[in-house]
Amino acid sequence: MAEPEDRNNSEDVTEEPKAVPEEPKVVPEEPTAAPEEPKAKPKKEPVEPEGPVVGNIVAPSPHLSDTSLTTKGMMIDVLIGLAPVMVMSIVVFGWYAVIQVGLCLVTALITESIFTRMTGKPVPIGDFSAVITAVILGLSLPWSAPWYVAVIGTTVAIGIGKVVFGGLGQNIFNPAMVGRAFVMLSFARVMGSGAYVRASETIDVVTRATPMAAAKEAAGTMADLPSLWPLFLGTTNGSIGETSALACLVGGLYLCWRRSASWEIPAGVIGATILFAGFANLINLTDLSIPHHLFGGALLLGAFFIATDPVTSPLSPKGKFLFGAGIGALVVLGRIFSGYPEWVMFAVLLMNCAVPLINQWTIPRPVGGPVPQKD
Amino acid sequence: MSTATTSEATFARGIHPPEEKHLAEGMPIEILPTPASVMIPLLQHLGAPCEACVEAKQEVAIGDKVGEATSFISSPVHASIDGKTKKATVATLPNGRHVKVIPIKAAAEQSISGQDLFDDVFGGEWPRDGLDAYEPDAISKAALEAGVVGLGGAAFPSHVKLARNEETPIEYLLINGCECEPYLTADYRLMVEVPEAIITGTLLAKHATGAKEAIIGIENNKPKAIAALRKAAEGTGVEVRSLKTKYPQGAERQLTTAMIGREVPTLGLPLQVGAVVQNVGTVAAIARAVLRGKALTHRVITVTGAGIREPKNLLVPIGVSYQELIDYCGGMTEDAARVISGGPMMGFTVGHLSAPVTKGTSGITVLTHEDVKKSEETACIRCGRCVDACPLNLVPTKIALASRAGNAEVAETYYLQACVECGCCAYACPASIPLVQLVRIGKIMLSNK
Numbered sequence: 164m165a166e167p168e169d170r171n172n173s174e175d176v177t178e179e180p181k182a183v184p185e186e187p188k189v190v191p192e193e194p195t196a197a198p199e200e201p202k203a204k205p206k207k208e209p210v211e212p213e214g215p216v217v218g219n220i221v222a223p224s225p226h227l228s229d230t231s232l233t234t235k236g237m238m239i240d241v242l243i244g245l246a247p248v249m250v251m252s253i254v255v256f257g258w259y260a261v262i263q264v265g266l267c268l269v270t271a272l273i274t275e276s277i278f279t280r281m282t283g284k285p286v287p288i289g290d291f292s293a294v295i296t297a298v299i300l301g302l303s304l305p306w307s308a309p310w311y312v313a314v315i316g317t318t319v320a321i322g323i324g325k326v327v328f329g330g331l332g333q334n335i336f337n338p339a340m341v342g343r344a345f346v347m348l349s350f351a352r353v354m355g356s357g358a359y360v361r362a363s364e365t366i367d368v369v370t371r372a373t374p375m376a377a378a379k380e381a382a383g384t385m386a387d388l389p390s391l392w393p394l395f396l397g398t399t400n401g402s403i404g405e406t407s408a409l410a411c412l413v414g415g416l417y418l419c420w421r422r423s424a425s426w427e428i429p430a431g432v433i434g435a436t437i438l439f440a441g442f443a444n445l446i447n448l449t450d451l452s453i454p455h456h457l458f459g460g461a462l463l464l465g466a467f468f469i470a471t472d473p474v475t476s477p478l479s480p481k482g483k484f485l486f487g488a489g490i491g492a493l494v495v496l497g498r499i500f501s502g503y504p505e506w507v508m509f510a511v512l513l514m515n516c517a518v519p520l521i522n523q524w525t526i527p528r529p530v531g532g533p534v535p536q537k538d
Numbered sequence: 539m540s541t542a543t544t545s546e547a548t549f550a551r552g553i554h555p556p557e558e559k560h561l562a563e564g565m566p567i568e569i570l571p572t573p574a575s576v577m578i579p580l581l582q583h584l585g586a587p588c589e590a591c592v593e594a595k596q597e598v599a600i601g602d603k604v605g606e607a608t609s610f611i612s613s614p615v616h617a618s619i620d621g622k623t624k625k626a627t628v629a630t631l632p633n634g635r636h637v638k639v640i641p642i643k644a645a646a647e648q649s650i651s652g653q654d655l656f657d658d659v660f661g662g663e664w665p666r667d668g669l670d671a672y673e674p675d676a677i678s679k680a681a682l683e684a685g686v687v688g689l690g691g692a693a694f695p696s697h698v699k700l701a702r703n704e705e706t707p708i709e710y711l712l713i714n715g716c717e718c719e720p721y722l723t724a725d726y727r728l729m730v731e732v733p734e735a736i737i738t739g740t741l742l743a744k745h746a747t748g749a750k751e752a753i754i755g756i757e758n759n760k761p762k763a764i765a766a767l768r769k770a771a772e773g774t775g776v777e778v779r780s781l782k783t784k785y786p787q788g789a790e791r792q793l794t795t796a797m798i799g800r801e802v803p804t805l806g807l808p809l810q811v812g813a814v815v816q817n818v819g820t821v822a823a824i825a826r827a828v829l830r831g832k833a834l835t836h837r838v839i840t841v842t843g844a845g846i847r848e849p850k851n852l853l854v855p856i857g858v859s860y861q862e863l864i865d866y867c868g869g870m871t872e873d874a875a876r877v878i879s880g881g882p883m884m885g886f887t888v889g890h891l892s893a894p895v896t897k898g899t900s901g902i903t904v905l906t907h908e909d910v911k912k913s914e915e916t917a918c919i920r921c922g923r924c925v926d927a928c929p930l931n932l933v934p935t936k937i938a939l940a941s942r943a944g945n946a947e948v949a950e951t952y953y954l955q956a957c958v959e960c961g962c963c964a965y966a967c968p969a970s971i972p973l974v975q976l977v978r979i980g981k982i983m984l985s986n987k
């Protein structure tokens with residue numbers, strides 16, 4: 164992967180060798196460095212054995228931490244933010260939605276425990292990140308996908324997308340999108356536009372083509388442009404969780420308000436989509452209007468829930484915005500120029516590759532300027 | 539004065555930890571009864587240690603010099619009680635340094651104590667006119683003789699900052715009344731109770747440095763302090779400005795940016811952008827040194843935290859032990875977990891409660907198990923919260939993880955040395971990664987290279 168030197172050195176190697184991290188480099192004497200790591204572990208369970216007087220553990224500052232904000236808390240927030248999307252998906256697709264997401268969830272939990280046990284690390288199910296991966300993957304599948312698609316997709320998402328990279332925090336690609344890409348390429352027939360439509364279904368929306376596919380078909384004729392209101396509400400065909408722009412907005416804004424997702428990313432996605440779609444409109448490249456691009460397909464789901472995965476997005480606010488903007492631009496270009504009607508998945512994966520580079524380019528200038536060089 | 543009403547002056551990023559000032563802010567400064575003994579450390583400031591200038595078993599009176607400054611960046615230390623010295627020993631201060639100390643056993647009769655002591659330190663008249671009659675050099679010299687150092691925590695010798703600088707003339711004298719560390723209220727009480735001393739000290743410092751403007755910056759969570767100082771400052775030309783309440787508003791660099799919109803160069807001093815920053819307590823000590831010729835023998839310390847039974851603000855002699863102050867405040871509660879010298883963001887854990895407080899000790903914060911509870915450390919999720927919190931706009935996660943991996947070079951490309959260890963990043967990190975500690979390790983690695 165396009166990983167420049169620094170991350171390989173600084174992060175990927177980091178988490179594992181916790182036990183003896185700094186001694187090797189910190190010249191022979193370790194007392195200086197030692198206070199750090201030993202403390203990291205015992206800190207948790209054995210609370211000061213002695214009384215307060217000298218039982219005082221010598222702990223480094225700061226002595227306070229923002230307890231309202233934990234990795235777990237952020238993950239739970241994402242699930243809360245996804246709730247409106249899940250509700251809408253059940254409203255639109257009924258049992259299909261429940262089954263699809265449920266299959267992904269069960270598979271994710273099993274896979275994560277198996278894989279992490281194999282790699283000999285504690286099972287991090289507690290941090291909920293596998294749950295999120297599963298839900299997002301489930302929401303991005305067609306309602307009609309056979310059970311093995313969900314199962315294999317999730318296994319790949321967790322197994323290859325995450326655990327193989329070393330667990331939460333180490334993966335480069337958004338795991339849910341890795342899983343989805345895998346099943347999409349492996350089972351093209353049951354994942355393609357055709358899979359979404361079944362005339363004989365009792366659920367009304369699935370008797371029609373997905374709006375983005377319909378628009379692709381009808382390119383140039385202006386005939387079949389999907390109407391906007393259903394697109395916004397979500398009463399259209401599509402992947403389970405992507406249809407309702409409204410639900411994505413509600414959940415997504417909640418996430419941004421809670422600061423569990425960085426607003427810069429959706430802002431970048433939406434901004435670039437408007438810009439590129441507007442421009443494409445101007446020069447008559449696409450019949451789809453700006454709102455079509457925004458509310459159609461998985462754009463908002465991707466902007467608020469997929470691209471905002473902290474692990475696979477840049478660190479600085481500027482980097483986050485650029486990352487989002489790249490996704491928005493790629494989605495519009497892909498929708499117009501490629502054979503696929505929907506591009507969010509590819510855009511996210513492509514921009515994931517660029518994250519290390521973006522991080523390199525956007526190292527913020529420190530207040531007061533760079534460290535003066537001693538000569 | 540027009541800007542005095544814009545209350546939102548601040549710096550970028552930073553954090554909003556719980557303030558917890560309510561514990562002690564309502565407690566008027568109390569005078570600690572003279573302790574049975576004190577230990578005067580010979581190094582209480584940034585710079586070179588003092589040389590002892592008393593013998594063992596020598597009678598000393600309050601204010602007598604017991605340690606002599608040895609270089610320009612150094613500051614003498616004085617006896618803080620009347621009594622008899624004992625053989626010099628070594629004590630470990632909370633910051634981990636082993637320093638030589640001169641123990642003094644209190645005499646049965648103290649020449650000054652109680653309310654008289656308070657009046658001597660802070661009370662009485664603080665003139666505002668006629669201060670220009672003092673030679674600028676004489677002010678700096680008086681501060682040196684009195685052993686005045688920055689009382690905000692860093693304890694940088696004040697006479698250095700008061701000296702006129704011909705190369706970079708000082709335009710602004712910024713007086714720091716932010717007290718942005720949670721819990722601490724010592725500066726607050728000073729501002730409310732003795733604003734006149736602060737104004738007089740400010741005028742003296744302004745005169746000494748030749749600054750054109752003197753501005754006192756106070757966070758807007760201290761309206762009473764702002765009002766008191768505004769009243770005391772009337773007609774003196776000293777501006778009192780209300781600043782946004784945000785940590786670390788009271789750090790020199792952030793304060794300079796907030797007040798005059800200038801960035802202090804990395805690893806540099808406010809002086810380089812034409813400013814000098816002094817803490818409110820420090821200028822009060824300068825006033826006392828210049829006008830009354832009295833050494834810095836006492837300071838106000840907040841003893842606070844949920845782990846202290848009766849939080850108080852105390853006027854204490856330098857060199858009294860932490861234990862004694864804690865006992866005076868009713869002792870610690872059952873669930874007390876950690877004693878901190880200073881505030882919880884940048885303070886040091888006190889390992890031995892027998893250690894003496896120094897000129898730089900702004901408070902003693904006793905936190906409970908509940909306070910110091912951290913969630914379990916997880917892997918870095920690269921969320922960038924630490925970046926959003928860092929007042930210096932660094933990328934703490936990169937620095938810290940590179941340090942943990944033993945890679946000082948990478949840490950350097952992310953400006954490791956620029957970090958001031960303010961703690962914002964570690965406070966904000968959802969993964970509870972000990973970022974500041976890792977940065978410190980990185981710095982050690984770098985200096986060992």
Ligand code: SF4
Nearest residue numbers: 918919921922924967
């Ligand atoms: S705040 Fe913590 S988890 Fe988030 S990027 Fe920084 S170090 Fe990593």
Ligand code: SF4
Nearest residue numbers: 928957959960961963
């Ligand atoms: S401790 Fe250092 S890296 Fe962390 S917020 Fe403060 S200055 Fe930034």
